[in-house]
Amino acid sequence: MNKYDAIVVGAGHNGLTNGAYLAKAGLKVAVLERNPHIGGATVSRELYKGWYYSNCSYVSSLLRPEITRDLELPRHGLQVVPFGGGATFMQNGDHFGSYSDYGRKYREISRHSKRDANAYERYRADTSRQTRLIRPFLLKTPPDPTSLRLRDLKDLVDFAKPFLNMGEEGLLDTIKFWTTSVGDYLNEYFETDVIKAQHAGSGIIGTALGVYSPGTAYVLLHHYMGDVDGNVGAWGFARGGMGAIANALSKSLQSFGGDIICDADVERIIVKGGRAKGVALKNGDEYHADIVVSNLDPKRTLLDITDERDLPKDVVQKAKNFKIRGSSGKLNIALDGLPTFDGLDPKNPLMSGDLHFSDSLERMERAYDDWKAGTWSKDPYLDMMIPSLTDPTMAPPGKHMMSVFVQYAPPKVEGRDWTDEDKDGFEKSVVDQISKYSPNFRDLILHCETRTPREIEAEVGLTEGNIFQGELTFDQLLFNRPFPGYAQYRMPIKGMYMCSSGTHPGGGVMAAPGANAAREILYDLKRPNTVPGSYADD
Amino acid sequence: MSAAERKTMLLTTPFHSRVEQYCELNDWGLWQGYTTPNSYFDMELEYFAIRSTAGVLDLSPMNKYRILGPDAEAFLNRLVTRDVTKIGVDRVGYAVWCNDGGELMDDGTIFHLAEDDYRLCSYMRADDWLEWNASGFDVTINNESDDIAALAVQGPVSCTILTLIGCEGLNELKPFGIARFDFEGVEMMVSRTGFTGDLGYEVWIDPSKANALWDQLFDKGRDYLIKPIGSHALHVARIEAGFLQANVDFVPAEIAVRPGRTRTPLEMGLDWQVDFNKSLFNGRAALVKQREEGLRYRFVLLDVEGNKPAEHSFIYKNGKQIGIVTSAAWCPTAKSNLAFAQVEMPHGAVGDEFVAEIYYQRELQWTRLMAPCKVIDGPLFNPPRKRQTPAPAH
Ligand SMILES: Cc1cc2nc3c(=O)[nH]c(=O)nc-3n(C[C@H](O)[C@H](O)[C@H](O)COP(=O)(O)OP(=O)(O)OC[C@H]3O[C@@H](n4cnc5c(N)ncnc54)[C@H](O)[C@@H]3O)c2cc1C
Numbered sequence A: 001m002n003k004y005d006a007i008v009v010g011a012g013h014n015g016l017t018n019g020a021y022l023a024k025a026g027l028k029v030a031v032l033e034r035n036p037h038i039g040g041a042t043v044s045r046e047l048y049k050g051w052y053y054s055n056c057s058y059v060s061s062l063l064r065p066e067i068t069r070d071l072e073l074p075r076h077g078l079q080v081v082p083f084g085g086g087a088t089f090m091q092n093g094d095h096f097g098s099y100s101d102y103g104r105k106y107r108e109i110s111r112h113s114k115r116d117a118n119a120y121e122r123y124r125a126d127t128s129r130q131t132r133l134i135r136p137f138l139l140k141t142p143p144d145p146t147s148l149r150l151r152d153l154k155d156l157v158d159f160a161k162p163f164l165n166m167g168e169e170g171l172l173d174t175i176k177f178w179t180t181s182v183g184d185y186l187n188e189y190f191e192t193d194v195i196k197a198q199h200a201g202s203g204i205i206g207t208a209l210g211v212y213s214p215g216t217a218y219v220l221l222h223h224y225m226g227d228v229d230g231n232v233g234a235w236g237f238a239r240g241g242m243g244a245i246a247n248a249l250s251k252s253l254q255s256f257g258g259d260i261i262c263d264a265d266v267e268r269i270i271v272k273g274g275r276a277k278g279v280a281l282k283n284g285d286e287y288h289a290d291i292v293v294s295n296l297d298p299k300r301t302l303l304d305i306t307d308e309r310d311l312p313k314d315v316v317q318k319a320k321n322f323k324i325r326g327s328s329g330k331l332n333i334a335l336d337g338l339p340t341f342d343g344l345d346p347k348n349p350l351m352s353g354d355l356h357f358s359d360s361l362e363r364m365e366r367a368y369d370d371w372k373a374g375t376w377s378k379d380p381y382l383d384m385m386i387p388s389l390t391d392p393t394m395a396p397p398g399k400h401m402m403s404v405f406v407q408y409a410p411p412k413v414e415g416r417d418w419t420d421e422d423k424d425g426f427e428k429s430v431v432d433q434i435s436k437y438s439p440n441f442r443d444l445i446l447h448c449e450t451r452t453p454r455e456i457e458a459e460v461g462l463t464e465g466n467i468f469q470g471e472l473t474f475d476q477l478l479f480n481r482p483f484p485g486y487a488q489y490r491m492p493i494k495g496m497y498m499c500s501s502g503t504h505p506g507g508g509v510m511a512a513p514g515a516n517a518a519r520e521i522l523y524d525l526k527r528p529n530t531v532p533g534s535y536a537d538d
Numbered sequence B: 001m002s003a004a005e006r007k008t009m010l011l012t013t014p015f016h017s018r019v020e021q022y023c024e025l026n027d028w029g030l031w032q033g034y035t036t037p038n039s040y041f042d043m044e045l046e047y048f049a050i051r052s053t054a055g056v057l058d059l060s061p062m063n064k065y066r067i068l069g070p071d072a073e074a075f076l077n078r079l080v081t082r083d084v085t086k087i088g089v090d091r092v093g094y095a096v097w098c099n100d101g102g103e104l105m106d107d108g109t110i111f112h113l114a115e116d117d118y119r120l121c122s123y124m125r126a127d128d129w130l131e132w133n134a135s136g137f138d139v140t141i142n143n144e145s146d147d148i149a150a151l152a153v154q155g156p157v158s159c160t161i162l163t164l165i166g167c168e169g170l171n172e173l174k175p176f177g178i179a180r181f182d183f184e185g186v187e188m189m190v191s192r193t194g195f196t197g198d199l200g201y202e203v204w205i206d207p208s209k210a211n212a213l214w215d216q217l218f219d220k221g222r223d224y225l226i227k228p229i230g231s232h233a234l235h236v237a238r239i240e241a242g243f244l245q246a247n248v249d250f251v252p253a254e255i256a257v258r259p260g261r262t263r264t265p266l267e268m269g270l271d272w273q274v275d276f277n278k279s280l281f282n283g284r285a286a287l288v289k290q291r292e293e294g295l296r297y298r299f300v301l302l303d304v305e306g307n308k309p310a311e312h313s314f315i316y317k318n319g320k321q322i323g324i325v326t327s328a329a330w331c332p333t334a335k336s337n338l339a340f341a342q343v344e345m346p347h348g349a350v351g352d353e354f355v356a357e358i359y360y361q362r363e364l365q366w367t368r369l370m371a372p373c374k375v376i377d378g379p380l381f382n383p384p385r386k387r388q389t390p391a392p393a394h
Helices: A013-024 A065-070 A102-112 A114-137 A150-164 A167-179 A182-187 A193-204 A216-224 A243-255 A298-304 A313-321 A361-372 A420-435 A453-460 A512-524 B016-022 B043-052 B072-079 B127-134 B158-164 B207-220 B231-240 B284-293
Strands: A006-009 A029-032 A044-048 A051-054 A080-082 A086-089 A095-098 A236-238 A259-261 A266-272 A275-281 A286-288 A291-294 A328-335 A354-356 A381-385 A400-407 A445-451 A496-498 B027-031 B034-039 B054-058 B063-068 B091-098 B104-114 B117-122 B140-143 B149-154 B178-183 B186-191 B200-205 B226-228 B297-304 B314-317 B320-331 B336-344 B353-362 B365-376
Touching: A006 A013, A006 A275, A013 A029, A013 A243, A013 A291, A013 A512, A044 A243, A044 A445, A051 A328, A051 A400, A051 A445, A080 B043, A086 A193, A095 A102, A095 A193, A102 A114, A102 A193, A114 A150, A114 A167, A114 A216, A150 A167, A167 A216, A182 A193, A182 A216, A182 A361, A193 A216, A193 A354, A193 A361, A193 A381, A236 A243, A243 A259, A275 A291, A291 A512, A298 A313, A328 A420, A328 A453, A361 A381, A381 A420, A400 A420, A420 A445, A445 A453, A496 A512, B016 B034, B016 B207, B034 B043, B034 B231, B043 B054, B043 B226, B043 B231, B054 B207, B054 B231, B063 B072, B063 B127, B072 B117, B072 B127, B104 B178, B127 B140, B149 B158, B149 B207, B158 B200, B158 B207, B178 B207, B186 B207, B200 B207, B231 B320, B231 B336, B297 B320, B297 B353, B320 B353
Parallel strands: A006 A029, A006 A291, A029 A259, A086 A354, A291 A496, B054 B226
Antiparallel strands: A044 A051, A080 A236, A086 A095, A266 A275, A275 A286, A328 A400, A328 A445, A354 A381, A381 A400, B027 B034, B054 B149, B063 B117, B063 B140, B091 B104, B104 B117, B149 B200, B178 B186, B186 B200, B297 B336, B297 B365, B314 B320, B314 B353, B320 B336, B353 B365
């Protein structure tokens, strides 16, 4: 019988996390996935024999360590290996290396500007102050600022305390930080173009905004607030690709007795008498449960698999207005050997970090101009990595796998749908960009998977190809995510919840939305909570 | 400086010319009078080389004693608490040894190289103690610490890389086995041993071939992401693997000054190392007595809540201090916060719950954390590849 206590729609990493915590609490859980494989945007696939791609997400930092440990993900096969630093190649043949060792980093910044090397210390302290503020809230449900319930009031006080502790000046700095652009923020510290450009990348990744758009300083923070083994801001590779995270979560879920059903394309949520009662698949099958949790983005959840007539009008309107603009693409490339870059020794640890080719804020802003004009960037910002320099399981010995995240690519090209010719043009702009700095790169390409927002939407179900399931701007964060009044994972239909990156604390492979939603569901069911609290930060 | 004076200077190992070249951070430490790297390029990445690719540690400073002669086995059997006759030729065994009071002196490994031919590797220097014990046995003991160059090659691709430098068929070698290969005309001995709890090997060779061995390893290992590792990375790996370290987790009896500071093997969780079926070994009578009268302490592994390592913590039960932590680390692969502790009996059964008093400092301020912790029956890091034969390729 297809009767469960709870059904989770979508086996993305948040759906799996949510299912695992519900199953851990003793509920009979099924996670239904449209694709033949699990993971959503957290997946590794062998599209070319011997090479594994992290097809969408490619690096890990946001994944909550409390969840990794609590769900015993290492025992279920997960290993996250940090990588060292990164670099930006410059048009004049030089480069800027962001070494992970602080002494080396200082010397490298000094090579470009002594003053910037010193200013970096101020930058680091100011930015750390902001990460310390946000980190404790990742595994918490955002309080509803309009509610008078005791629980919300208490949470609001907890939420306000660290802000009040900052003093007036600190508070003003914080408000400014949360609303400013990454470009303006960096201009307050650095004088050298390439150093600003190296740091600005984290402010625009996955975001349909430019380095000078207000709100991008927060996006930078979103990429700094994670950690690997307590090193805040560090990033790593999941051994075997990002799919290792989804696979470990699925094993954990199954160890608690949860079911995962693939090739189960949910058409709509069944609602009777204002209550969720289960789901109906495209093939006509039905699964019944009093709890239905959606791992899809807010638009798909409310406008696609829910019948509009079952929802209050304001929610429908809010879902329609939700900002979820696609802005990114990706190339995954199988290489016959290691590409070499002018001025960088192949043995340099920077080679295994994130590599970029935009050496000024000016060039980054121009790349955004192309997006606004409805086309992909002609001089794209790339976040390029060679995971096989850290993880020997990604490609055969001596061969390499390259992951290239591309900013910007619009959801529609000049107002119309992407065509295959557009996709080729997009791919060419990326390959050309890398080839300018790596003479042997082009000849090493054995296979290339190119994903424009069209492919990301079609294959992963991310509306418009927005990687975070909704823009990370202040109007869509914390108690505003996905929309004011609905930030506590409950939807207006009784028994229906959301657990995806479209909810607090947002996009990225974090597992926090899934866990937070499970805590709220268990609270409503009056069951003991199975979700861990945050580690004491310091 | 006279030749005699020069002899008292800090030593360098046979690999030094290479080690120096790879030690990008110039972060040097001391090990048994030798200068060796604490870290080469990034302590964490070095640790992860052990767990994800292959890490190479220069192990040359290790104390190595050759024990030869018709009484070699009988001598060792008298010295250590375990049954040495069970260590076959071309096998290695872990061993611990005590003084007559049953107090733990050191731990190490015994390599059974051939009939009547053993090598003992120890943490502490043992020239004096071995000679003293040799009285009455037909054995010769040579300190060959400076005569052998040794590298530990540890991690999931260690077998693959060693096979490429000529260790044909190495994947068939069982854990604690010894195999020999030709390396540029000299014998290279490889044992499937190590201090990381991972798939790994130790390679032993004449110092004249040290540089060539290093070069071959790093040349053939490049495509497999081989990395040099320093002592700081090893430190984390050994804690994660649950391995004791003399002078850290217990005070070697020979150097203990204050009464009551030494421990017996039974009190260090090493009862599996003590073979009471042997009629005589150093400390036997004292250990028999302790077994009858009961232990004073128990050595335990603790899974500690939170992510702050319980370094140097007191351990409490119901508000009363009942133990101390000797080693602690956040374990990056197991994602566990592990601590080794000595607790007073009768505490310390698997599942017992305590509280660790943890202090950690941020920007000069110390914070005190009372973290719940629980006794576990083994380290959480325990990958199948450590045991598998044939050894996996990665
Ligand atoms: C190209 C790209 C690169 C990225 N890079 C990174 C990175 O490096 N690091 C990082 O931390 N984050 C990165 N992200 C963001 C991160 O991957 C996502 O935010 C996160 O994986 C989303 O997880 P989720 O579980 O919330 O949703 P999803 O992964 O979107 O999961 C939703 C699931 O629902 C399924 N589904 C959809 N419709 C239906 C239906 N009707 N019935 C049944 N199932 C359905 C989908 O197939 C999918 O499996 C990247 C994202 C993309 C796209």
